[in-house]
Amino acid sequence: MNGDVVLDHGIWFRGVESGSAASAVRRAAERLGAQLELGDRPVADLAIITAELTSNLVKHAQEGMVLLRPVRRGGRAGVELIAVDHGPGMADLTVSSRDGHSTTGTLGIGLGAIVRQASWFDGYSLPQRGTVLAVQVWSGPAPEPSWAGALTRPMTGEQVSGDGYAVRVVEGRQQVLVCDGLGHGPLAAAASEAAVGAFRDAPNGSPGAVVRHLHRMMSHTRGAALAVAELDPAGGLLRYAGLGNIAAMIVVEGARRRGLVSLPGIAGHQNPVVREYDYPFQVGATLVMHSDGVVDRWDLADYPGLVGRAPLVVAATLLRDAGIRRDDACVLVARAEP
Template sequence: MDLTLYSALTQVVALEDETQVGEARRTAQKLAELAGFDTHDCGRVALVATELASNTLKHAGHGHLHLRALPALAGIELIAVDRGPGFDLHDCLPDGVSTRGTQGIGLGALLRQSEVFDVYADARGSVVLVRLFAKRERGSDWPVGISQHSLHDDPACGDAWQICRHGSLLSALVVDGLGHGPEAELAAQAGCKAFTRAPHGNPALLFDDMHQAMNGTRGGAVAVAQFDAHDGKLRFTGIGNIGACLVSPDKSRGMASHPGIVGAQFRRAQTFDFPHAAGQLLILFSDGLQSRWNLLDYPGLVHRHPAVIATVLHRDFCRGRDDVTVLVIALEAPDV
């Protein structure tokens, strides 16, 4: 099956008091309506947003609700993020159990309503993921996660990303236009447009095309990762300071980029091969995220949904002085 996810900012609703539960519900329902959900499925999205927002305020006191449409999957993603005391998932899932003296119906209700449900909680806080798919087009999930935020919530973002799947081939792009704001966004979008024409093509030719497309803009850093599930090999090509790594349950390997600016000047793009990448996590991130983090410092996080992983990394390592993109993909072996 061919699937493509196109660059889009994560929508964020701050959760500071009970009055913002209604805002979270309305924002989520509007997103579902724009995604073409019918009345019943819009109601499910609204219910989930209400439960996530309410639970965040009850057990953490404050936090955020992250929302994203997933058009290629006919889905909506909702993620509650906080820095509260955390909780034991197995204790909280049964109805009637609460760590805050409430009725304890939240997590159980979320599990019943959702097609995808996952949680990570420790002393640093909690991340609760729910994905819902439109009933008329309900299908399987795609193990990818994206957290993308512009500096100061600017509507223009200098980061852009794209993920394309064609049969056994998967290709992922992250572009960081120099600086931030509208001019950086123009550079990043020019790179994305060129990538769209041949995402699975020869990396050297692909970078030449993106270089030509970004010429005349500010230019930027670009990373492309291409994975073939048939042989399990990953090819990585990077120019500039896009961070990249492969993570397994017991180790993490960084992937090197070369200096330069796509759209301005760089030496010919060099591709590095990583065999036996199936079963590992691919993580790409712009320099709005700190680079000194280790996923293995979070026990069990490597086994969680990629959307949970991307959100935890953004929560704990966002620099707060630039646009930031975190892209996480579980590289799956082909179905037997």
């Protein structure tokens, strides 16, 4: 896959199981760091991190993949790497990330080097289930971790994903979007890109009003299933409006789930009924939204401690284990914070 230009949705490197594949990821990461003008030192750190991440995949992982993409916040840009595998996993990621610790008789410096060089790092691992590691490199200190994290993956054989997502804060409203363009390939991606663009430019309003706006702005596309949620932990509420087969659940303490209601319809076509629903949503609750490229039989209770990790790590873990290879897939996770 061409690593010369990395769009904001990123590039997946699949099957990172050889030295040549690992080198391709490292070169692409260095190019992206240079394109974003991170500076010599951050790019050097990025090269070390990428080499260690991919070396771990080559040595230990099964079905290892890496997502490389830019990350933007507050007018700044950095580079993000997400490594995902189905390998042997680790019982204690914190212990394994200390220099000198090893499970295979090696020097055990890999994860320690990643933690030291990264501007931001988080991860999750379970024995016999695999590992997810998320790393960011910035020029200067990393911004505060985001309250929401998401990623998409195109179906096997496609270069672009018809699924998309976006996050915004407008006049204090914390809103998220997940969308699934009809079909696959470039036309489905164009529909999702239209939804994302319209969402980012939408007037301040509740999720129902935003969904109606997206519907009007997408009439030139093949259409999409989509849903918009607004987190209001101060008010103890989550407001939600959805059209089509976007799944959404609120996960509370003990990993109990509550499903949210999306109505039938296609944004951009016909004249769908849009209805907004309110749900209890206290501080500490987690919102999970995903397209139908992710089966909904996942249960966070099967992942001890995962709900406390960064939203991006939660999303990547669910995508790894519940994503369908024969369909585009998207997972978004957002957390109610004080």
